[in-house]
Amino acid sequence: MSTTKLDGAQALIQTLNELGVEYIFGYSGGAALPIFDALETVSGNIKFVLTRHEQGACHMADGYARATGKPAVVLVTSGPGAGNTITGIMTAQMDSVPMIIITGQQVTWMLGKDAFQEADIFGITMPVVKHNFLVRETNSLPRIAKEAYHIATTGRPGPVLIDVPKDISQSDFTGDLDPDLDLPGYNPESAFDIDPHSISRAAEIISNSKKPVILAGHGIMISRADEELMELATTLNCPVTSTLLGKGVFPETHELSLGMLGMHGTAYANKAMVECDLIINVGSRFDDRIIGQPEKFGAGAKIIHVDIDPSEMNKMIHPDVEIIGDAKTALKALNKEIAPLETASWLATLDGYKNKFPLAYRKQGGLRMQQVLDELYQLTEGKAIVTTDVGQHQMWAAQFYKTDASYNWLSSGGAGTMGFGFPAAIGAQLARPDDIVVAVVGDGGYQMTLCELATAAINKLPVKILVLNNHYLGMVRQWQQMFFDNRESGVNLEGNPDFVKLAEAYGIKGYNIKRPADVGKVLQKALDYNDGPCVINAECIKTENVFPMIPAGAALEDMLVAPPKHKMAKPTGST
Amino acid sequence: MSRDIVTSDSSLAPSPDIIGGHTLSMFVNNKPGVLMRICQVFARRAYNLDSVVVSRGRDPQFSRLTLGISGDPAGLEQIIKQCNKLIDVIHCFEHDENESVTRELALVKILIDPGDRAEVLQIIEHFGAKTVDLGANSIIAMIYGNSDKVDAAVHLLSKFDIVETVRTGKVVMARGEAAT
Numbered sequence: 001m002s003t004t005k006l007d008g009a010q011a012l013i014q015t016l017n018e019l020g021v022e023y024i025f026g027y028s029g030g031a032a033l034p035i036f037d038a039l040e041t042v043s044g045n046i047k048f049v050l051t052r053h054e055q056g057a058c059h060m061a062d063g064y065a066r067a068t069g070k071p072a073v074v075l076v077t078s079g080p081g082a083g084n085t086i087t088g089i090m091t092a093q094m095d096s097v098p099m100i101i102i103t104g105q106q107v108t109w110m111l112g113k114d115a116f117q118e119a120d121i122f123g124i125t126m127p128v129v130k131h132n133f134l135v136r137e138t139n140s141l142p143r144i145a146k147e148a149y150h151i152a153t154t155g156r157p158g159p160v161l162i163d164v165p166k167d168i169s170q171s172d173f174t175g176d177l178d179p180d181l182d183l184p185g186y187n188p189e190s191a192f193d194i195d196p197h198s199i200s201r202a203a204e205i206i207s208n209s210k211k212p213v214i215l216a217g218h219g220i221m222i223s224r225a226d227e228e229l230m231e232l233a234t235t236l237n238c239p240v241t242s243t244l245l246g247k248g249v250f251p252e253t254h255e256l257s258l259g260m261l262g263m264h265g266t267a268y269a270n271k272a273m274v275e276c277d278l279i280i281n282v283g284s285r286f287d288d289r290i291i292g293q294p295e296k297f298g299a300g301a302k303i304i305h306v307d308i309d310p311s312e313m314n315k316m317i318h319p320d321v322e323i324i325g326d327a328k329t330a331l332k333a334l335n336k337e338i339a340p341l342e343t344a345s346w347l348a349t350l351d352g353y354k355n356k357f358p359l360a361y362r363k364q365g366g367l368r369m370q371q372v373l374d375e376l377y378q379l380t381e382g383k384a385i386v387t388t389d390v391g392q393h394q395m396w397a398a399q400f401y402k403t404d405a406s407y408n409w410l411s412s413g414g415a416g417t418m419g420f421g422f423p424a425a426i427g428a429q430l431a432r433p434d435d436i437v438v439a440v441v442g443d444g445g446y447q448m449t450l451c452e453l454a455t456a457a458i459n460k461l462p463v464k465i466l467v468l469n470n471h472y473l474g475m476v477r478q479w480q481q482m483f484f485d486n487r488e489s490g491v492n493l494e495g496n497p498d499f500v501k502l503a504e505a506y507g508i509k510g511y512n513i514k515r516p517a518d519v520g521k522v523l524q525k526a527l528d529y530n531d532g533p534c535v536i537n538a539e540c541i542k543t544e545n546v547f548p549m550i551p552a553g554a555a556l557e558d559m560l561v562a563p564p565k566h567k568m569a570k571p572t573g574s575t
Numbered sequence: 576m577s578r579d580i581v582t583s584d585s586s587l588a589p590s591p592d593i594i595g596g597h598t599l600s601m602f603v604n605n606k607p608g609v610l611m612r613i614c615q616v617f618a619r620r621a622y623n624l625d626s627v628v629v630s631r632g633r634d635p636q637f638s639r640l641t642l643g644i645s646g647d648p649a650g651l652e653q654i655i656k657q658c659n660k661l662i663d664v665i666h667c668f669e670h671d672e673n674e675s676v677t678r679e680l681a682l683v684k685i686l687i688d689p690g691d692r693a694e695v696l697q698i699i700e701h702f703g704a705k706t707v708d709l710g711a712n713s714i715i716a717m718i719y720g721n722s723d724k725v726d727a728a729v730h731l732l733s734k735f736d737i738v739e740t741v742r743t744g745k746v747v748m749a750r751g752e753a754a755t
Contacts, residue, residue: 122608127615131662134608151662184637185604185665311656 029077058088094414219283626744
C-alpha cells in the first residue's frame with residue numbers, strides 16, 4: 001500500500017484499519033463518496049454494515065462499544081445524513097460511550113454558502129461530542145483519525161466527530177501515515193496518578209463506618225475495575241448498589257448486592273442510601289435520578305466520590321473526600337489501606353428490607369411485562385446481553401433481569417433515547433456473535449428505529465426482539481395518571497401494526513405471547529431459533545405502573561413502594 | 576447611525592442578582608471554532624460574558640483569552656472545570672485581583688461645545704488619558720488602566736455628550752512567577 005498513491009479517503013480508511021477498527025456502520029451519500037469508495041479499494045479487516053437510517057448506525061456503534069468497551073465507527077454523508085446522527089451521538093455522549101463519527105461534507109470552497117446538503121455539523125454537534133474536527137488539509141487525516149480514536153477511548157470516553165469535506169477526501173495524500181498526536185490540552189494519563197492523601201483520608205473515613213454503602217457506577221465498567229470492586233465490597237462486608245449503567249459491575253445475585261437504586265430502583269437500595277453513614281461512590285456522576293433532592297441526599301452520611309472527571313466533583317453533591325482518577329487505580333490503592341468492618345447488624349437491617357419490600361408482581365389479571373422479563377431471566381440464566389429502550393419496560397427490565405457481569409446490560413441512561421434498544425442489539429450481536437442478545441423494547445421506541453429489521457435480517461443476526469406491547473407510551477401515561485388527574489395526552493398508541501406480520505414482511509420469524517401461561521414456552525422457542533432475528537410480540541396489560549418510584553425531585557425517603565392512595569402533587573423535578 | 580439607539584455606555588446600574596467581576600484567563604489552541612466551544616460552556620449555564628479578549632500567543636499555535644464574566648458565583652468552580660475539560664483548552668485559571676494585574680483601554684467620543692473643551696481636556700489629563708482625535712466639535716479620549724479607573728473617567732466625562740464608548744475589555748496577567 002505504501003508505494004501506491006493514496007487519496008485522503010484511502011489514507012483515512014487505512015488509518016482506521018491500523019487503529020484496529022472492526023466495524024463501520026453507516027449510510028452512503030454524495031459528499032461521502034470518496035470515503036465509501038476507499039472502503040472498497042483499501043484492504044483490511046474492517047467490515048461495513050449498511051443501516052437503514054443514520055440514527056440506527058450510531059446506536060449500533062454504541063451497542064458494539066457498550067458490549068465490548070471498544071469503539072466502532074459511524075460513516076455518513078453530509079447535511080441530512082449528518083443531522084440524523086445527532087440523537088445517536090448525544091446518547092453516546094451522555095453515557096460516556098466511545099464512538100467515532102465520520103461525516104462527509106461539501107467541498108471546502110462551498111462551506112458557508114448553503115450549498116446542496118451542506119450543514120455546519122461541526123458547529124451543530126459541538127455540545128454533544130467529547131470533541132470534533134473539521135478537516136481542512138488532506139495530509140492531516142491520519143493524525144486527526146488517530147487523535148479522534150485516542151480522545152474517544154481514553155479518560156472519560158465519548159463520541160468524536162470528524163467532518164471531511166469532499167475535496168479533502170479525494171485529493172492526493174502526500175503526508176505521513178503514522179504521525180504523532182498533537183493534543184497539548186489533553187492529558188488522560190494524569191488519571192492514573194492519584195493523590196495518595198485522598199486515598200488515606202477515604203480509608204480513614206471508611207474505618208469509622210458502621211453502615212456503609214458502595215454506589216457502583218459505569219466508571220467501574222469503563223476502567224474494568226470489577227475485581228477491585230469485589231475485593232472492596234467483600235473485604236469491608238459492604239453492600240453494593242449500582243446505577244442503571246453500572247448494572248453488572250457487581251453481580252446482582254451476590255448477597256451483598258442491593259440491585260439498582262434511584263427513581264425506580266429497589267426499595268432496599270434506596271432505604272440503604274437514606275440510612276447509611278457512608279456512601280462510597282465509585283464511577284457514578286450522582287445523576288438526578290439517583291439523588292432525587294440534592295439537599296437531602298446522603299444528609300446523614302459521609303461521602304467519598306471517585307471519578308475520573310474532575311468536573312463531576314461538587315457538581316451535584318459535595319463529597320467529604322474527592323478521589324480524582326481512574327477507578328481501577330483508585331480501588332487498588334484503597335484496597336491496600338482498608339480492613340474488614342463490623343457490618344453484621346447493618347446487613348441484617350437491609351435483609352429485613354429485602355424481605356419486606358421484594359420486587360414482585362401479580363400473575364393474575366393479564367400478562368405483565370414483569371413476568372415476561374422474569375421468565376426471560378430464568379430461561380437465559382441471566383446470561384443474555386440485554387439492550388433496552390426507555391420507559392416502563394426499561395425499568396422493569398432493570399429490576400427483573402439481574403445482571404451479573406459487565407458489558408451485558410446496554411441501556412440509554414442519561415439521554416433516555418427511545419429507539420436505542422433494537423439497533424444497539426444489532427451492534428452487540430455483531431460484537432459478540434456467540435452470546436444471546438435480547439432487545440427489550442416497548443411498542444413506542446421500537447417503532448422509532450424498526451427500519452433496522454432489514455439490517456438485522458440481511459446480516460442474519462439472531463437478535464431476539466422482545467416487544468413489550470401495551471399500546472401506550474406507558475411511563476408518560478403513568479405520570480399522567482399519578483400527577484395529572486389521569487388525563488391522557490399524547491400517549492395512546494392504538495393503531496400499532498401487527499408486529500409479527502411486519503417481521504414476516506422482512507422475512508423475519510415472529511411470535512405472539514398473549515397469555516401469562518404461554519410466556520415460558522414461546523420465549524423458549526424464540527431462544528432456540530437461531531436462523532436470524534426474531535420478534536416476540538408480548539401483548540401486555542395496558543395500565544400497569546412501575547414501583548417503587550421516587551417522584552422526580554423528591555427525596556429518597558419519599559419513595560413510593562406501592563400506588564399512592566391520594567392524589568399526588570406535581571413533581572418538582574423534570575423527569 | 577441613528578442617535579436614538581443607545582450605543583454609548585448605559586448609566587444603568589448592574590443587576591444586584593448578578594455578581595460580576597470574575598476574570599478568567601485561558602491558554603487555548605489557536606484554531607477555528609475554539610471560542611465557540613468556550614462560549615457554549617458559559618451560555619448553557621446562563622453566564623454572561625462581559626468582555627472577551629483574544630489574541631495570538633507568542634507561539635502562534637496557541638491563543639490567549641481573557642474573559643470577564645457575570646453569573647452565579649456558586650457555579651464558577653464548575654465552569655472552570657468544564658473549560659479545562661475542553662480538548663482545545665490547555666489551561667483555564669481564575670485570577671484574584673490581588674495576585675494579578677488587569678488593564679483595559681477605552682476610546683470615548685464626546686461631542687463638545689467649544690466652551691467645554693478645556694474642562695474635558697483637564698479630566699483627560701487628570702486620568703493620564705490621551706486625546707487621540709480632536710475636532711471642532713468632538714474629542715476622542717483614550718483612557719487606559721484598571722477597569723475601575725476607566726469606569727471613573729467615563730463617569731466624570733458622562734456629564735458631557737458621550738456618543739460612543741468602545742472598550743477593549745480586561746486583559747489579565749498573574750503577578751510574579753505564576754502562570755497566567
